[in-house]
Amino acid sequence: MNDNNTRTLLTIITEASLEGRLLPELEKLGAQGYTITDARGKGSRGARDADWDADSNIRIEVICSRAIAEAITARLQEKYYDNFAMIIFSHDVSVLRPEKF
Amino acid sequence: MNDNNTRTLLTIITEASLEGRLLPELEKLGAQGYTITDARGKGSRGARDADWDADSNIRIEVICSRAIAEAITARLQEKYYDNFAMIIFSHDVSVLRPEKF
Amino acid sequence: MNDNNTRTLLTIITEASLEGRLLPELEKLGAQGYTITDARGKGSRGARDADWDADSNIRIEVICSRAIAEAITARLQEKYYDNFAMIIFSHDVSVLRPEKF
Amino acid sequence: MIDPIILFFILGIVAGLARSELRLPAQIYDFVSILLLLSIGLKGGVELAKQPFGALAPQVLAVLLMGLSLPLVAFPVLRYLGRFKRADAASIAAHYGSVSVGTYAVAAAYMASNGVSFEEHMPLLLVILEIPAIVVGILLARGLRRDMQWGLVTHEIFAGKGIMLLLGGLVIGWVAGPEGLVPLEPLFIDLFKGILALFLLEMGLIAASRISALRYHGPFLVVFGIGMSLFSAVVGAGLGVALGLSPGGTAMLATLAASASYIAVPAAMRISVPEANPTLSLTASLGVTFPFNVLIGIPLYYEMSLRIHSAFGA
């Protein structure tokens, strides 16, 4: 698994109600795909227990090049970080068929 | 994304019924937040299929400093590892606004 | 957390309907355990919205040695990559009780 | 005799405050909400079929006006007495100008178990009242700015689950008519009160978690949440009498006015006034006003309607 197989895995944890707006943005910024799981949690904006829609989180994973990861991060930070429960983190992963991502 | 942006992502996979007891402990040990997803799985304590409550897992993610990650790991290992289905693993991630974690 | 504690975390995202066939294969190839979460997403094979069974993804995590991770990757790539929605990626993690995995 | 559905709500509050593990799975809460919204829509639609649309126009208009006015009353109170930030004051005002379907359902059940009838097109007024306060709230927060994405907001409102199901139910009931709906009644009518009981159980749990948040947000929200409800109820009841509604219908309109949204408005505000803190408005709406209306308000508003009617009514 050499360096050519390395891509960035970007993980976004945020309010479920943003899903419909975030996904088109990710694609516009170059993401070739994404994976979503339902989540709950707690952070600086308090507990989000997923008891009902308004209180639910989603966990979005995007595998992409470092450049795209940085573009997505910058965009989301600028547009959503101030007003929405959201954290973003990333690390490198080895992938199969890196040309896909 | 330089080193100052690096934090530890600690992942705990364990029995869902522990949720209510673990979360306060994480906070007491210094975690500023956490994210939970529902999971199922198999390990040394057999299959946990999530067919019903007693058989369900949760997957808890905590982003924190390495020191806090080690404190949490040590505490959970001492208190739960012998008697509960539980695994813990960790790795470094780049985060935005590292002062949050 | 020294090198002896390092294992590979292999993540497989694929069609939920494969679950029953993949799990025995993972075990045959040496995985001592796995964790599954329900997911949805989008990739080269289109959107998979989890609206109903045929459209759902699962996210399988396996912690194992690098050798086993490579064996699993090779096997799944050969057997499923052409015909099924599937991505695989991996990275190193620090684990407790590495002899477990 | 206390209605058992109220007891389910109290059970939820008690379980929540006792930190019980009791919880309706989110998907079941969704299911139960869907059934309630469709039930209310269908029932209203059937009745709409029976009357000429034209006759309803004055009521629709009057109620629209009320939905536009209530947030204009709430906003200055919140901004200057409550010292909330502009966005927060606007958002809370919008919640109180709009309505809560759950409260409506409890009121309808209250009327049924007390044998009180009301104008059956009330669900139409419910739908109509959901919307104007949202527009006012956005304008209060933003002013008349050019860059407001009204298309997005309109989509968010009409494509939201609540309005879609209420309106869809109304139209289906209207097209299908009373006999057409008969085979659907076992699910949508007969189970209504049982489903409402489950809904209130979960609402109690949610309210309990909001009640504990009240500690942080001070007593102003409690006073506002109750005071604004009472004020709006008087406005609603007055309007009901003025429109010539029956005592039951007057009480229903008072309840609608007194109730505060916790579904449609929060979703729309998140999109259009994201800097407003949703915790504030939901704590007021779910932690104060919903329990107040369910436990105390509804019988009070009915009593009030009776009195206003005997004083001013036809």
Next chain:
Amino acid sequence: MIDPIILFFILGIVAGLARSELRLPAQIYDFVSILLLLSIGLKGGVELAKQPFGALAPQVLAVLLMGLSLPLVAFPVLRYLGRFKRADAASIAAHYGSVSVGTYAVAAAYMASNGVSFEEHMPLLLVILEIPAIVVGILLARGLRRDMQWGLVTHEIFAGKGIMLLLGGLVIGWVAGPEGLVPLEPLFIDLFKGILALFLLEMGLIAASRISALRYHGPFLVVFGIGMSLFSAVVGAGLGVALGLSPGGTAMLATLAASASYIAVPAAMRISVPEANPTLSLTASLGVTFPFNVLIGIPLYYEMSLRIHSAFGA
């Protein structure tokens, strides 16, 4: 008068095309499907108890034959007119040779609300029709190869949720008999139509997302999806008359023939012909044939059955 369950389907399509957030949680869709499958099975089982099995043998055999033949008609059309790859043509053919339980349920509701009776062992024919087309589809894709894992395929078919619940319901209904089932009726019989309405709401949403996929897969699938349904309906109606079924039963058999699978067959094809693209077959089956049958086909097939009956029937 239009049946309200059809309006639920249309509501789903409209909400889907409007990109509404309305959605039945996947677990509720599962629940609703389980209830429908069990209802249909139980009803059929009770009726089976009333008649000698021997008498049904000819019908079972004839219907098996139909299930084997229909994909053989569809395959060359898809392969040579549609220019699909062999695997895709075989897979789509299998979908159309098999049946859709949802369509069956709508047809049964249609008959009920028009007061038309039909042979009540129809669910048995439904189960039987699910399977042969799968086998034919696999053979069309693979030929008679040695390495075909038939064990796996058989397991996939019989262990799948659909057949398990239909067959399970049939057996339970058969063993328990009419009186035994009485206490289960409030859930499985009385709620049937309401549950079907919810199911159709979600099917509308799913169909809407498939309809937008049609843009990419060209008009051939539309033509095929409607044409094949009409052709199969004629075959089914003809067979119904030949077997001496009542007009209602004939229309039901025509509907079964005209319907295309979207549960059992996709699952089985995924395992045994994985190189077939499931988007193609599901787009045809869910985006074209299901809506066509629900909105237009069923009344048409009933009309057709009446005419064939008055022309050829006993």
Next chain:
Amino acid sequence: MIDPIILFFILGIVAGLARSELRLPAQIYDFVSILLLLSIGLKGGVELAKQPFGALAPQVLAVLLMGLSLPLVAFPVLRYLGRFKRADAASIAAHYGSVSVGTYAVAAAYMASNGVSFEEHMPLLLVILEIPAIVVGILLARGLRRDMQWGLVTHEIFAGKGIMLLLGGLVIGWVAGPEGLVPLEPLFIDLFKGILALFLLEMGLIAASRISALRYHGPFLVVFGIGMSLFSAVVGAGLGVALGLSPGGTAMLATLAASASYIAVPAAMRISVPEANPTLSLTASLGVTFPFNVLIGIPLYYEMSLRIHSAFGA
């Protein structure tokens, strides 16, 4: 004639052993459990309203004593005959001293379909029997240690979903009374047996997965699981006659005694005796005792109660 709900249980077992994909989503299983617990509680509460509390005191006390004693009988058998570790023996003993709400529901349905009446305050005894065995189990595992976190255990028991809903239902039923509950009956009473059928379908699937675990845990658990049930049933039936219960009530108490917990006790043991292996107790309780009671035990215990009654009864 075999009750169809038993057939649903068998369908679940068959599907489970055949490794079918059939599965009730976990959230639906939760929903179904919630409905059953509330139904049982509500029914019992309505009846409690009809009788003076004082009259029940002796029964409550006697049943408490039984709940304390049964684990004391089970423990030495498990520890010395079964050679289980102390914690495991204590935990299994606690499961068998407590009760299973699912088994109770099946027994209640059995009585109903055989037209046998029983003391309707039985749900109160059900709630009471849940708890003492947990305390005994903890003491057996731990002895009288100072550092036992009894507060946590108490919270775990009373805040658990099971007791909360049963007790909540009892209180609501008691306060609302028979007429108050009428509008809730379509959901909580009429659907009861259908919902129980779905519950048993999933219980069959769960039991099947436990049955396959039996291979590893040896035949002792099978023998114990059946033997202990029979012994407890005799104790329960004896107590029933001594307390002057009707034959139906005697059979219900025998069933309660014979049943083994799989919700409240496992949860409490996990917290307070975590070193006990939950696989052992759940395999016995779900893989042996639940199926035994549902398929064979309940009719047996009824028969037994009839005989004891005609021998010793008033």
